[in-house]
Structure formats: structure tokens, C-alpha cells
Amino acid sequence: MIKTLLVYAHLIAACLAVGILLIQDLALVKWQGRAMNIEAIENLQRNSGIVSLALVALWVTGLIIVAIGCIDNPAYLMNQKLWAKFSVVSILTINGLFLHFYSFPRLTAPQGFLGTNTAEQFIVLVTAVVSLVSWLYACYLGIARPWNNVATYVYVMTVYTVIFIVSLLVALECWRGLRSGFRSVIR
Template sequence: MELFRLSIVYLHLIACCVAIGLVLTSDIAMVKQLIKGDTAEKQETEQLNSLKKTVTLALVALWITGIAIVWLDVSVKGFAAYFSNPKMQAKLTIVALLTLNGFVLHSAVMPAMEKAGSLLQMAFNQRMLAIFAGAVSAVSWFYAAMLGVGRPLAWKYSIVQLLAAYPALIVTGFIAMVTLTVWSKYRSDLDFSQFAEAHSRTMK
């Protein structure tokens, strides 16, 4: 039984690592694009679709392996004892929010980004939603991973204490990305206006 549980935990860990790696590389690529301020650089549709499919599969794998782990542990420890653990409650909360946020990303944000071509070219409301959903996604994946490996946290802290940093990190990430986006768009618009002015002078 222990070997079987270990194999499931291993698959659970791999799925988490794959998702975190993809989210991290995608976020880094987007930050680089914002720093460059290149609104003409479009997100590749195939890349977005591949990212969407892979992260979705990883999330499904996390749910399946997670449910299997919970079932095995509950069969040994009992339902009440297992789910009364604040760390487990916090982890389930994060995973539920991550799943809901993933639905928003895949149904609203990514289609809008594909249509616009890039984050900077999206409408204001769509861009704010994309930034917020992206912040929730990045923070949630890393937070869930931290809770997953944080055995010393079990029973030492309440669920409120365990999740205290979660909204703060999301707000911090959101503000940072909004600031970077505003700066990038301002610089891009300024460069375009300077180019247009220089072009008009040349035409004269």
C-alpha cells in the first residue's frame, strides 16, 4: 500500500512540476515582451493552445492523483481526522480556486488574447482580467506546491494563518503587472507617436 501511495504522490508531484514550469516560462516570456514594449509582437496561437492543453491536463492529473491520495489517507486516518487538518483545508481551498481561475483563463482570457494578439493590444477590461487571472494562477500554483510539501505546517497553524499571505501575494503580483503593463504601453505609444511625427516631417 505504501509503494502504491508513493507512486501516486510521485505522479502528483510530476503534474505539479509540469504545470508550474509551463506557467513560469509563460509568465517570464510575457514579462520580457512587456519590458520590450512591443505591441506588434503577437502571441503564437499554437503556443497558447499548447499551453492551455498541457496545463489543463496537468490540472486534471492533479485532481485525479490528489483524490486518490486523499482516498488512501482517509481509509487509514478516517474522514474527520484527515479533513480537520487546517493545512489540508487550505490546500483544497487553493486547488478549488486554481480550478475556477483556470476555467476563467481558458474560456475568457486566452481567447481574448488570441484575438487581440498580445496583452498590450487587449481592451482595458480584458487586460485587467488577464492580469488578475494570471496573478491568481501563478500565486496559486506555487502556494499549492508549498502547502503540498509543507509537512511541518500541519496542525501548527489555522487555515486563516496558512492563507494569510495568499491574497497579499495576489494583490502584489497584480499591482506589479499592472504597473509594468502601464509603463510598457505608455512607452510603446510614445515610440509610435515619435515615429509618426518623424514620418510626417519626412513627408513634408
């Protein structure tokens, strides 16, 4: 019963975080690199705080679930997919610090995203792609039961890397269009 409640809390925290993340990303796209108004900045700050709390809840519930798994089955930690998920969530967590302390200040700057220099824009773009890919892939790993004790760490992380590279290429193309004055279909 306790493990089921923990898994449920873990699921709710993941849904909350990913839902807010997707809505916030769409809201940022609507600004098309221009300076954001105070309401949009406040929404970004509030949403990033909620996602941060959800991430803490995910770490706590996840570690307790793993501890229970180890008690139930000493071989629990031999699942390489589990270690890949730890890696992805660690990347996601470290990237979250970069988002909060580097990318968000540039997105909310008076000159807007496009008013920052090219190197800063590139770093913001990379942190955004790492965030989206990592959150979605970590959630996928949570439901990818067929990979348990079958998929190797290298395989799981290779899939993650390929998804990241493809996503980054798409984001770079969107960025190129944004910098050349392309008007987004999202208004």
C-alpha cells in the first residue's frame, strides 16, 4: 500500500511538472524572443518554482521507491534502465540550475531573448532543449517497463542522446528562423 501511494505521488508530481513545463514553453514561444511583460515574467517565476518543488518531490519519492525496491529484491539496483533514469534526472536537475540562474534572467531581460548576444542565445536554447528532452524522457523511462533488466545503460542513454540531438537540430532551425524575422504560427 505504501509503495503504491509513493508511486502515485511520484506520478502526480511528474504530471504536474511536465504539464506546467509544456504550457510554459508554449507561453515563451509566443513571445518570439521579444521582451516579456511583467505578467509573463511573474508566470515564469511562479511556474519555475512549482516545477522545482515537483522535482524535489520526484527525487524524494523516487529514492524511497528505490529503497523499498532494494528491500524487496536485492537485485533491484542491477536494472541498468534505473541507472540511466538516475543519469537523466541528474542531468535534468543540474540543467534546472542553469535555467534558473542563467537562462531565465536572459529570457526576462528588458531587451528580450533576441536582444542578447548570439552565444547567450545559444546557451539558453541548449538549456531549453535539455530541459524538455530530459523531462519527457525521464517520464518515458518511468513507464518503459519492457526495458527493465533488458536494456543496457548504453542503449538507454544512446536513445536519449539521439533524441536530444534531433531536438537540438529542430530548435536550432527554429532559432535561425526567429533571428531572421520568421513569424511563428503560434500567436
